Structure formats: C-alpha cells, structure tokens
Amino acid sequence: MNGFPFAIVGFDLDGTLLDTLGDLAAAVNHALGLLDRAPLSTDAVRPMIGRGAKHMLEEGLRASGGVPDGAVERLYPELLHFYEAHIAVHSRPFPGVVAALDRLDALGVRTAVVTNKAEHLARVLLGEFDLADRMATIIGGDTLGVRKPSPEPIHAMTQQCGGGRVVFVGDSIYDVMAAKNAGVPSVAVSFGFLDRPAEELGADHVIDHFDELIPLLRTI
Numbered sequence: 001m002n003g004f005p006f007a008i009v010g011f012d013l014d015g016t017l018l019d020t021l022g023d024l025a026a027a028v029n030h031a032l033g034l035l036d037r038a039p040l041s042t043d044a045v046r047p048m049i050g051r052g053a054k055h056m057l058e059e060g061l062r063a064s065g066g067v068p069d070g071a072v073e074r075l076y077p078e079l080l081h082f083y084e085a086h087i088a089v090h091s092r093p094f095p096g097v098v099a100a101l102d103r104l105d106a107l108g109v110r111t112a113v114v115t116n117k118a119e120h121l122a123r124v125l126l127g128e129f130d131l132a133d134r135m136a137t138i139i140g141g142d143t144l145g146v147r148k149p150s151p152e153p154i155h156a157m158t159q160q161c162g163g164g165r166v167v168f169v170g171d172s173i174y175d176v177m178a179a180k181n182a183g184v185p186s187v188a189v190s191f192g193f194l195d196r197p198a199e200e201l202g203a204d205h206v207i208d209h210f211d212e213l214i215p216l217l218r219t220i
Helices: 021-033 042-048 053-063 071-085 096-108 121-129 152-161 173-182 210-219
Strands: 008-011 111-116 137-139 167-169 186-189 206-207
Touching: 008 152, 021 042, 021 053, 021 071, 042 053, 071 121, 071 173, 096 111, 096 210, 111 152, 111 173, 121 137, 137 152, 152 173, 167 173, 173 186, 186 210, 206 210
Parallel strands: 008 111, 008 167, 111 137, 167 186, 186 206
Antiparallel strands: none
C-alpha cells in the first residue's frame, strides 16, 4: 500500500465521477414532453439529482406545473428507457478522474461506486467509459433495497472490497450523511450537482478538482 492510509476509496457516480447532467436533463425533458410540458433548463434539473431517477422525475413534474395522479408511475418507465438509450451522449468523466483512479490503482487501493442510480444503469454508464471493470464493486440504489443516506450501501461496499479503512467521495448531502452514518470520513467535490455550497454539506473535506484528492487523502 506504500503507506497510503486508505484501503478503499468509494465514490458516488452522478456529479462526482461523471458529469451526467446533460443526459439526465434530456431524460427528464423527454418525460415532460409526453405531457406536452416545456423543457426545463439543465440548471433547473441540477439540484434534482442525487436521490434516484424517480425522485428526479417527481421534482421535474413539480417544477413544471405539478404532479398529476398516476403520472410518476406512467412516465418513470419511459424516462428510464429513454435514458438508457441515450446514457452517454453528453456525459463525461470530470477532469482528473481517470488520472486519480490510475494513481489509486498503482497504490493498491480498491475503488468502488455507491450510487442511488439503479445498479444496471450505473454499470452500463461506467462501461461506456471503461470504468466499470476498474471498480471492486458497484452498488446501486436498488442493489440492497436501501439507498444513501442509509449507511448500509457503504457497509456493503466495505465488505465486498475485503475490508480496511474507507473514505467516501460525493457531491450531495446524501453522500455525506451516508458516510457519517457509516462512520467513515467524507470528501465533497465542489463541482458536482450541488443544491448548496459544498462547504455547507457537512463533509470532512472539500476538493475543487480530482488532482487534489490523493494529496488530501495522504493527510487524513
């Protein structure tokens, strides 16, 4: 381990490893279009991300005129189908992600993803960027029946990665709360899909670029 203080580094997906805003907004707007509603801007969709696609749809409906009875149940499969078919049109890794993963690999650190996105979609999306096979485990919002901010996904990640000291990196209050509930340190990224300034998320540390991650972790 070359003296590196963590055996496992866990990551959120949307807004942390990958900038998926454009494709998520397109999926929401596809669903809204089925109700003949005007599209939302990406800035409007940004704070709706983090608790899974159904929550994002509900918030999109609420922001565009209200949530009609039965609309979520009817539109949710349509949103998922559209999203999977267009999952990586606009999405890209954030700057420095691949280099940071390369460095962690070289240090013998196991990396993993814990996301509130459905596991199948997370695997498809990560696969588009050749990142799926780099992860020791990928835990989605439907993998365990509970999702962040529950600590259970992080506990499962730790177990599946073989145990050891863990840190979790994310961009939302759900990420920070999950880490705190699991008793592990948290790092917030300031460039994610924030609904408040990163400094107000309550994370133990904040980074502005992935180049800062490994030097920071060496000091914790």
